Amino acid sequence: MLDKMMTEDEVVARLEDGMTIGIGGWAARRKPMSIVRAILRSDLRDLTVVSYGGPDVGMLCAAGRIRKLVFAFVSLDAVPLEPHFRAARQSGAIEADELDEGMVLLGLQAAAWRVPFLPTRVGLGSDLFAVNDGLRTVTSPYPDPQTGEHEELVAMPALTLDAALIHTNRADARGNAQILGPDVYFDDLMAAAATDTYVSCEQVVATEALLDEGPIQTLRIPRLNVTGVVEAPNGAHPTSCQPDYEADDTFIGAYVATAKDADLWASFLADRLQADEATYQAGVAR
């Protein structure tokens, strides 16, 4: 039987410069931060990142690892605007593909279903067409039953990922992953849209124990779509991982403060974020 267990550093060793990487979760909620920290420890760079963005995006921006960001927003929830992401945008340090947050869903779904695009009205009339050079429309081949007109729709292109990084509450060693919190976000779509998906989780459990803590509807990520499993207790810190823990707003506040001072950020990155995971976790123990 397959055993997909690995460490964060082993995950990052499988990633390559220039890859397109999807990062799961939402804003400051259930982000695979221990894998993000492993990227910060590595020399991985020139990434295209697709994310419902939170501190994952801000940290990777500030550390100069992102070449292009595909995003609809970047937020820290308690702090609505992500300061390191804003600095990267305002200095022109990153390329950006701006989208509506529902278009990100459609792009991931198209990739997961292996079709080149999915049609939608989302984006019509907005400046998404002004800021996103690659966006195109498509004309329906079907006449409207009432008017006979052929409607023109936005063709949201597939967002095919080389790798997806997601964090869940539980998983087994084969890669069946369980989300016990109230929202899957788009993690299951990211897993299906990616060539390789790496799942970090609060706790690895035996397959027969997967239903001990939640109903079958919580088993949202099948091992079919999972390449590697990392056991990472508190791995989403400083983001939340309900019901296991809430976001660490004190830590997020300290992280936000580093955006005002390059030296402060450099030492925060080197001393806190780039420490090995055990040292990091000892430093943030609650």
Added chain:
Amino acid sequence: MTEPTRADACIVAVAECFRGDGEILANPIGTIPVIGGRLARATFEPDLVMTDGFARLAAEVHPVGTEGDDDLPIEGWNPYRSMFDVVWGGRRHVMMGATQVDQYGNQNIAAIGDDPNRPKVQLLGFRGAPGNTINNPTSYWVPRQSAKVLTDSVDVVTGVGYDRAAELDPAQRRFHEIRRVVTDLAVLDFETPDHRMRLRSVHPGVTAEQVQDATGFELVVDDDVVESRLPTDEELTLIRDVLDPDGRAEQEVPS
């Protein structure tokens, strides 16, 4: 009971935005919008469906600040994936914030500046504004009206206004509706022949001139400008005792 405040007028004005909506998802975003939406549900629009601020549908109205609490009575599950089903299916009326809104209701929450590759000020991003405005009724909440917010021209069109919608085919714009803009000074709508922004009512104590002075374009102003209504005794009791016992609305719009 204390006398009604400006914040109370805003809460009632928000509630009135949802009048007639029936059994749809009312999705007000912001402190006063949340209180106002819940006030509508607690009084004249009892069939409104509302989230708990996160992934659940609240079975009853609850005080602002209790969003996501474990002990809230729940009537359904509405994770982000389902929210897009609701939005694109058209069974929702959202009230969003706006950094800028122009005279046709174009909204900007993405960025300030001319260069999309290097904004002067990066804001949230497009979030769900394009999808909201093309699929279901959208209103806006502006807690501090000024000519910078109600501006002649938005830097980035995130939410689609009426002039942009008019450039689309009828099929493309069939679900587009910008219903109202509620500010700390007034209620505005687009019920004019060319869908330019109109002064619908001024909050008590505010003049039409003050509203125009805090607007970066010429408002359509009828000859007889009416006042926004204040809460009834029942509504004021609900606001003070149930919906906003900590007085959070007063922090958003101080007297």
